[in-house]
Amino acid sequence: MGLLSWIVFGAIVGWAANLVVGGRERERQGCLVSILVGVVGAALGGLVWRLVTGEERTFAFDLPSMGVAAVGAVLLLVVLRLLGTRSQR
Secondary structure: OOHHHHHHHHHHHHHHHHHHHOOOOOOOOOHHHHHHHHHHHHHHHHHHHHHHHOOOOOOOOOHHHHHHHHHHHHHHHHHHHHHHHHHHO
16 A cells, blocks of 8 residues: 555544544544554554464455454554553552
8 A cells, every 4th residue: 555545544543443442531632643543553453463363464445454453553542541541640
């Protein structure tokens, strides 16, 4: 995928992951943070996919890739929020 595709893909996945993680303390994050979470989450999701299945996942702009990326982005947000609440204590 090209750079623009990664940005759009990351924005969609980051926004969806933020909706899933949500909760009462849901923080509003900007577009750049959503894009970063989506792109890093896609990489994390691809790594987890490879570790679990042994197959390499080539990311295209399709529903299965978006699902793998969303799982990675949700994992990333959960870890970041856990670290954030731990540091506030």
